[in-house]
Structure formats: C-alpha cells, structure tokens
Amino acid sequence: MERLNRKTWILTALVVFTQAFGNFALNWGMKRQTREFGLSPVAYVEAIFTPWVAIGVALLIVWLLTRMMLLSWADLSFVLPVTSLGYVLSAVIGKLFFFEQISWSRWLGVSLIVAGTVLVGLTRPGTTQQETRELVAERA
Amino acid sequence: MRWFLVLAIVGSTVLADVLQSLEMKRHGEVTDFRPGKLGRMLAGMAQRRYLILAVFFMAISFFAFMKLLTLADLSFAVPVTAASFVLETIAAKFVLKEAVDGRRWAGVGLVACGVALLAL
Helix, strand or coil: CHHHHHHHHHHHHHHHHHHHHHHHHHHHHHHCCCCCCCCCCHHHHHHHCCHHHHHHHHHHHHHHHHHHHHHCCCCHHHHHHHHCHHHHHHHHHHHHHCCCCCCHHHHHHHHHHHHHHHHHHCCCCCCCHHHHHHHHHHHC | CHHHHHHHHHHHHHHHHHHHHHHHHHHCCCCCCCHHHHHHHHHHHCCCHHHHHHHHHHHHHHHHHHHHHHHCCHHHHHHHHCCHHHHHHHHHHHCCCCCCCHHHHHHHHHHHHHHHHHCC
C-alpha cells in the first residue's frame, strides 16, 4: 500500500508536468506558425516538425504513456481530478512566460482546483482492481 | 467554428479516456518499470482493439485542439475542454463501474468550477 501510494504520486507528478509544459511548448510553437491552417492535414504535419511544436508533441507523448500506466491501477475518476493540477501549473506558466494577467477570479479558480484535488487525493486510487482481475480470469 | 471544435474535442476526449481506462484496467497494474519491460508492454498494448480506437479519438481531439489554438488563446482553449470532466466521471461510474463516492463527486465538482473560473 505504501509502495503503491508513492508510485501513484510520482506518476501523477510526471503526468502533471509533462502535460503543462507540453501544452506550453505547443501553444508557443503554434503562435509562431505563419501559414494558414485549413482542413488539409499537410500544414499540421509540417507544423509538427518545427522545434517548439516537436518538443510539445514529445512531452505530450510522455504524458500519454505515463497517464496510461497510472490508469492501469488508478480509477479514471481519480486520475482526472488529481491530474487537473496541470491547469494550475498552466496558469502559472501563462503568468511567467506570456505575462498574462491573473485576475482574482482566476486565483479563485486555482484554489478550487487545488481543493478538489486534495479531496479526491484522499480517496483510494483504485476501486475496480478486484473486479477486473475476475474479468481477466474469466476470459482466460 | 470555435464551438464546433470544442464539441469535437470534448466528445472525442470522453470516448478516448473511457476506452483507454477500460483497456488499462483489463491489463492490470503495471509493476515493472524497466525500459525493456515497458517496451514489451507497449508492443502488447498496441494490439488491443479499444486502445487503437482510443488513439484514433485522441488524434481527433489533438488536431481539433491544435486548430482551436490558432483561433483562440490557451486561456480559452484549455478551460472549455474541461467540460469533459463531469461527463467522464459519469461514464467512470456507469461504464467503468468505479466506486465514485461523495468525496470524488465533490472534488470533481470543485475542479470543474475552478477550471470554468480560469476562463473569466
């Protein structure tokens, strides 16, 4: 149980950081694109090979894989709220790098997210393991 | 166009997450984090039907999100996609049969309200 909890928090931290910095790099890169984006996929594929977009995509791939691992033992209804701390980190990054103004309503939003995360963080991460193990045994 | 993209992002995100969670639950807890083992696990996962479908929906969600970023700021794009939170929790309870207790509902509610406030 102790080991599971540590594993859960390490993976959660990885998921939060890779998502926030991945989105930041992607946004930064997309703002520097000069061409029009229509319905054709060609422009998107070309954009992926520009440096900032590439870094963003790489980070988001790590985000996807770490999140998948986390979902192998933690509930979706646990992972979603807890990893929403990424929004808080995004707000902080927005303030530091894009010099966005953070209004009182945004700080209130950040506080609500942190409170919600703490509340969900107090629950047991996985509630379906027993059931799924039975399901797997049934199929075998 | 903006709201059509939001709809596409939210819908495909919910589907992708539910399918992904379902397949990872079936796989069972990942306990070995050595790179070789992880690689072999990923190769195995790549053949799971729901996971392939999940990646397909993620791709739709990703390109719709990229398109949205060219039309709107990150401070609009990120919060509106959080509408998927409540939908996904409902799906987690009824489709994935997770035990969503009072604390989780309250937590998800707080997070969803908080994310909505970020957009103001």
